[in-house]
Amino acid sequence: PAAGTRALSAWMAERREPGTAGRMQAGLALAEMGPAAREAEAALTLAARDPDPELRYAAIVALGAIVPEGKAAIDGLAKALADEDWFVQLAAAQALQNLGERARPALPALAWAVTPRDTVKDFRPVRCGAAMVALSRINPRAKELEGALGLVVRNLLEDERRGSFGARATGARLLGDCGAAALPVMPAVAKLLKDPDGDVRVAAAEALLKIAP
Numbered sequence: 001p002a003a004g005t006r007a008l009s010a011w012m013a014e015r016r017e018p019g020t021a022g023r024m025q026a027g028l029a030l031a032e033m034g035p036a037a038r039e040a041e042a043a044l045t046l047a048a049r050d051p052d053p054e055l056r057y058a059a060i061v062a063l064g065a066i067v068p069e070g071k072a073a074i075d076g077l078a079k080a081l082a083d084e085d086w087f088v089q090l091a092a093a094q095a096l097q098n099l100g101e102r103a104r105p106a107l108p109a110l111a112w113a114v115t116p117r118d119t120v121k122d123f124r125p126v127r128c129g130a131a132m133v134a135l136s137r138i139n140p141r142a143k144e145l146e147g148a149l150g151l152v153v154r155n156l157l158e159d160e161r162r163g164s165f166g167a168r169a170t171g172a173r174l175l176g177d178c179g180a181a182a183l184p185v186m187p188a189v190a191k192l193l194k195d196p197d198g199d200v201r202v203a204a205a206e207a208l209l210k211i212a213p
């Protein structure tokens with residue numbers, strides 16, 4: 001059922017029921033409710049340490065959506081950047097993008113997360129790029145950003161292999177989400193305005209407007 005069809009208390013109660021499927025659905029429903037579900041922050045912070053990676057993932061996604069205010073939640077998201085599960089790591093980086101200055105305690109973890117850690121899953125550095133965006137929104141002058149920006153340009157924007165237009169568009173969007181912090185690589189984004197793929201050209205144009213409004 002859609003999140004809005006049930007009260008917050010009902011979804012929180014379902015989170016306490018046994019069974020992964022129902023608890024995961026409840027976590028994602030809380031994410032859909034956004035800040036209106038902030039009452040669940042403590043429970044979600046606890047769930048971010050669940051032994052089941054699917055439940056950790058749902059809890060992390062929900063924490064990012066409710067925009068948590070407590071230190072424990074921020075610390076939990078920072079710790080999740082080094083989770084054993086790649087998808088949990090990605091969700092944590094994306095969640096921290098939403099928190100602005102309140103995510104400052106996560107800076108050391110984000111600085112670590114912008115570097116590839118898995119030779120297979122980080123081959124296209126989407127997770128690294130998500131951490132790069134979060135880092136740029138807290139400290140646009142972080143020294144680690146230089147390497148992260150270059151990584152995205154090399155491994156996403158300049159990927160010329162067959163069928164790699166999705167990588168180039170993704171890279172452009174990630175750099176656009178960094179705003180002015182991506183000014184050093186603006187020429188690389190501008191080159192995509194002549195890309196043969198329309199989606200890539202649109203992504204590049206939108207990114208340039210964010211980098212230099």
